[in-house]
Amino acid sequence: MLGRSSLRDLAWAALLLVGLLVLPILVPHPAMRDFVIYVIAYGLLAMSLNLLVGFTGLVSFGHAAYFASGAYIFGLLMQSGNVSLPVAMLAAVGGTALLALVIGAICVRLKEIYFAFLTLAFQMFIHSIILTWVSLTGGDQGLMGGIPRPTFLGIDLNDSMTLYSFCAVVFVACLVIMRQIVQSPFGYTLRMIRDNPHRANFLGVNVVRMKLAIFVISGTMASVGGIVMALFVSGAYPEFGFWTTSGEAIFMIMLGGTQLFIGPLVGAILLQTLNHYVTIYTEHHGLVLGIVILIFVLGLRRGLADFVYLWFQDRRTRKLEKETGR
Amino acid sequence: MATTKGGVPRRKFLKGAASAAAVGAFATTITGFPHIAGAQAKVIRVGMPTILSGRVAILGTSSRAAAQLAVKEFNESGGVNGRMIELVDRDSKGRPDEAAKVTRDLINNDGCEIIIDAEASSGSFAVQEVIRDLPVLCLHTCSETSSLTADPKIHVKTAFRSARQGIHDAVAGGKYASAISKSKGLKRWMTCSPDYAYGRDNTAEFLEYLKIFDPNVEVVDQVWPKLFQPDYTENITKILQVKPQAMYSALWGGDLVAFIEQSNLYSLFNNITFFSGGLGDPPVLTAIKNLPAGLNTVYRYNRFYPNKPGNQAFAEGYNGIAKQEPTNWSWQNRLACSFIFEALKRTNGKTEGTALASELKGMALDSPFAVEDKITMRDSDHTIIGYPAAWGVTSSKFPYVENFTAPAWSEIIQLESEWKKRKGYA
DSSP states (O other), rough: OOOHHHHHHHHHHHHHHHHHHHHHHHSSHHHHHHHHHOOEEEEEEEEHHHHHHHHOOOOOOOOOHHHHHHHHHHHHHHTTTTHHHHHHHEEEEEEEEHHHHHHHHHHHTSSSHHHHHHHHHHHHHHHHHHOOOHHHOOOOGGGOOOOOOOOBBTOOOSHHHHHHHHHHHHHHHHHHHHHHHHHHHHHHHHHHHHHHHHHHTTTOOHHHHHHHHHHHHHHHHHHHHHHHHHHHHHHHOOGGGGGGHHHHHHHHHHHOOOOSHHHHHHHHHHHHHHHHHHHHHHOOOHHHHHHHHHHIIIISSOOOHHHHHHHHHHHHHHHHHHHHHH | OOEETTTHHHHHHHHHHHHHHHHHHHHHHTTTTTTTTOTHHHHSSEEEEEEEEEETTHHHHHHHHHHHHHHHHHHHTTOOOOOBBEEEEHHHHHHHOHHHHHHHHHHHTTOSSEEEEEEEEHHHHHHHHHHHHSSSSEEEOSOTTTHHHTTTTTTTTTTEEOOOOOHHHHHHHHHHHHHHHHHTTTTEEEEEEEEHHHHHHHHHHHHHHHHHTTTTTTEEEEOOTTOSSSHHHHHHHHHHHOOOOOOEEOOOOOHHHHHHHHHHHTTTGGGSSESSSSSHHHHHHHHHTTTTTTTTTEOSSSSTOOHHHHHHHHHHHHHHHHHHHHHHHHHHHHHHHHHHHHHHHHTTOOOOOHHHHHHHTOOOOOOOOOSSSSSEEEETTTTOOOOOOOEEEEESSSSEEEEEOOHHHHHHHHHHHHHHHHHHHH
């Protein structure tokens, strides 16, 4: 039976889904749909990375490898014409989980900087495979010729509104799954590992196994982001698996914050919005984004969502202290 | 003690400013997003997704300058049916997914009715898929990958290419190099090209046609420096050890500049006949401090070839805007604009994708860049023929490449059609 907090989370998820589905009616502009799909894809990448960074204390520099893996497996299967879209999605998610299991089994035994660099090394290895296996991946040109979107169960993703709704549903489903993981005993065990792995070990937690489990789950969720992106741009490109994409996900987490579940999503919205506007007005977007990040790091000293959350907490505490006269 | 600004503590001020900026951005996202420009019926908006930042920004900046010049001239001549053109450029940062996104934005958001895709190859394939979804007229102006227009599986009815392509260059290069190899007896060949798909494909195609025209050629070794490699000592040493008589390189841009300057230190070109697939771009030629004379290069751009007043006028006009000589991408974008303007004139300003595309199919233009009579947008595969698929030799005198020779287009087309059959494209 679902607990009260789970029901509350599901209610929030339903509200978010309704909000996403109503948004194109309120703002009937195709560019809005495109923007939200883009945020969904990169939001999933950032939120899944935060399962490692924020909740487990594992800073991965190679998370984009799973984003790319999802996009490429999905794209290749759809181009083969032998499988339906849902089967290709499941295979891409399953294939990425397997990949994350192999890489994770090696990486999670290491700590801190060694873990970070090994994940980066694996990412660059996968990126090199994408570049050099030209006959399969198209090399640096990416998967050419588009990704077909055949109708399944009466759903035609060639229609842009249907594609948007489909991405919104997939996104909310992933959020629900990640939220349940974070709020479960397993999620709290991860926080314990983050805060004090020796104590967790002393209490009988198999730290390596726990880390491996969240590594695989995190990679799997990132692959869904890759699938959404492949559907949107109708292709898959080596840049999806390049270190700069992992860097962007880390930027999103820095902008949004690590402590709140939706922090990285806020970061993804902020980064994509900044990117959208800054690119319109100047080609010196790197400079502008750098300044914005400096403001966050030096001014807020945390992500926006964390800052707002702590500000409300402080206010509430001060109010309580005032009321109790202490 | 914390510094204060008008009574507000510095940290509080910084926090407030950051929060206001962030919340403002967020609020804009929710309420006013996204920058809905709205098309003005009078103005025809032409969108240009391109690369304006990073290592290959010159691709975008030289494409944009050429298009700006063309649009300016078009508007000054009165536009079409009273309608002027406005160019809207957007930086894709060299990322294909970003190229797809900004192209969609340009069409859906900025009201662009025509797209000039000045992306590098991978970006062009991404833009091609956007055009499949949103069928406005699109001209690819920078991608040289032949399959973009040759492969019927990728074909999109409203997408065209106004750019040179690999297979044409390979035939022209093979023909040109074989004439020299036969006359000088150059049998031992070597290659030095960047280690990625373009470098390997370009080199393979050049060698394929070189061997077709001169079967005596033997490739004794190949070296593959990394893309954007700063130091070529290892590759140059290897070349000096192997001692080939001739060499082909698909290096381009800053990599080619670095390679030639480092090779000069070893006097590499004293005993090796060098053929380059990227040296002919004026910014590359002028970036090399001591450009050796006598290096063979494919035509990228030259104000005296084709030697027509229109070409020199273009170079002057471009110089006025960009303060440098045009690049290969510049003339290709200028040509794309000419095709678009002519199509708009023929449709009397109607911008519907299929209407413009039907005018563009088979269109033959009197262009200053045509080596024969005209440059034609081939009906069958939406790509140009009749442009300068030529090779020349470097010299110390401006514009640093001279003695251009080009095979007849009839010969290129015949070999191209055989290539298409082998590839299963025809």
